[in-house]
Amino acid sequence: MQRRGVKQGDPSSAARGAPRTERRRTEGAQSQWRLKGALLGLFIVFILVSFSQNVPQGLIQHLVYTYRIRLPFFVDLSRPAEFSLNHTINMYLTSEEGISLGVWHTVPASQWKEAQGKDLAWYQNTLSDGNPVFIYLHGNTGTRAAPHRVGVAKVLSEVGYHVLSPDYRGFGDSTGEPTEAGLTTDALYLYKWVKARSGNSLVAIWGHSLGTGVTTNAAAELIKQGEVLDGVILEGAFNSARIQDKTNPFSWYYWKIPGTGYLFPEPSAATFEFPSAENLKKMRSPILFLHSKDDHLAPIEFTQEMFEVAVRAQNAERVKMVSFDGSLGYLHNGLYRDPNLPDILKKFVRSLKKDD
Numbered sequence: 001m002q003r004r005g006v007k008q009g010d011p012s013s014a015a016r017g018a019p020r021t022e023r024r025r026t027e028g029a030q031s032q033w034r035l036k037g038a039l040l041g042l043f044i045v046f047i048l049v050s051f052s053q054n055v056p057q058g059l060i061q062h063l064v065y066t067y068r069i070r071l072p073f074f075v076d077l078s079r080p081a082e083f084s085l086n087h088t089i090n091m092y093l094t095s096e097e098g099i100s101l102g103v104w105h106t107v108p109a110s111q112w113k114e115a116q117g118k119d120l121a122w123y124q125n126t127l128s129d130g131n132p133v134f135i136y137l138h139g140n141t142g143t144r145a146a147p148h149r150v151g152v153a154k155v156l157s158e159v160g161y162h163v164l165s166p167d168y169r170g171f172g173d174s175t176g177e178p179t180e181a182g183l184t185t186d187a188l189y190l191y192k193w194v195k196a197r198s199g200n201s202l203v204a205i206w207g208h209s210l211g212t213g214v215t216t217n218a219a220a221e222l223i224k225q226g227e228v229l230d231g232v233i234l235e236g237a238f239n240s241a242r243i244q245d246k247t248n249p250f251s252w253y254y255w256k257i258p259g260t261g262y263l264f265p266e267p268s269a270a271t272f273e274f275p276s277a278e279n280l281k282k283m284r285s286p287i288l289f290l291h292s293k294d295d296h297l298a299p300i301e302f303t304q305e306m307f308e309v310a311v312r313a314q315n316a317e318r319v320k321m322v323s324f325d326g327s328l329g330y331l332h333n334g335l336y337r338d339p340n341l342p343d344i345l346k347k348f349v350r351s352l353k354k355d356d
């Protein structure tokens with residue numbers, strides 16, 4: 001439709017004495033676009049006005065997760081091959097009644113040829129092939145197709161690992177509404193789903209940004225159930241205890257949705273806890289923190305504090321931190337590009353020992 005509109009609105013064809021019907025159609029298309037522009041304008045005004053009024057809690061929740069922004073736009077999440085993940089299958093898992101999660105399973109890149117045209121059963125069988133399995137829990141905006149998330153899946157699969165990349169409830173093509181408890185339930189469900197199929201393979205969770213909060217929640221819950229994750233990677237971890245401090249320019253609210261500080265002078269973010277520092281005290285898994293020194297959303301100083309909490313709870317053998325120089329420009333999302341990352345990951349995985 002868009003393409004048609006552009007073609008017919010081409011001023012050169014109208015100017016060169018196009019036939020009457022052609023011209024009338026051109027004018028029709030132009031006024032249609034004008035109408036659409038006006039409607040868009042009204043919509044923007046409406047949004048701005050409603051933001052400046054009292055905003056219901058539900059909408060705030062909506063915005064905090066910004067999960068409705070499905071970046072990148074116009075993508076078909078059921079076709080991971082379009083994101084150059086040609087050894088990946090898309091599936092839907094029911095984490096709870098009425099909650100369907102879109103999940104990608106990428107097999108180790110060395111199996112890419114074999115994986116062509118294979119079905120869900122084939123992919124599920126590969127989970128017990130002995131290669132480590134990573135569950136990747138993403139951050140607060142967009143979908144599993146965002147370039148930096150695809151980037152992480154590629155690095156992990158090139159190194160020889162499986163990657164399961166879900167969109168939490170309410171994100172991407174998953175159904176439901178996001179809440180902290182709901183996201184944690186989704187992560188735990190996927191972990192158990194993998195464990196039921198992965199035989200003796202290592203199963204680790206890699207959380208990024210908001211996903212680090214979900215990861216430590218899930219790890220702490222598993223501890224309660226007497227289960228220990230084989231390994232945990234926390235990339236761009238944030239410390240909610242520090243971020244909720246309102247005097248901090250990186251207050252939870254501000255870094256979630258830059259600019260909204262003007263519109264919401266009284267952020268009610270208290271419904272989101274993500275008590276990562278408390279969780280880290282309970283965790284008994286080897287942990288690797290990955291962090292860029294120029295991370296503008298989750299300042300490395302606070303992550304350093306969490307790292308120290310985790311070291312005190314376990315020891316410096318089991319808890320490591322690798323930071324990336326600010327001059328590399330990785331910011332909050334980009335460290336998957338680091339040429340040393342594959343070796344860092346291999347070293348971490350070698351340090352994970354199965355108890356059996």
Ligand SMILES: *[C@@H]1O[C@H](CO)[C@@H](O)[C@H](O)[C@H]1NC(C)=O
Pocket residue numbers: 084085086087109112
């Ligand atoms: C499929 O993916 C693998 C692993 O990333 C890559 O090496 C290969 O070149 C890709 N093949 C095609 C046909 O795109």
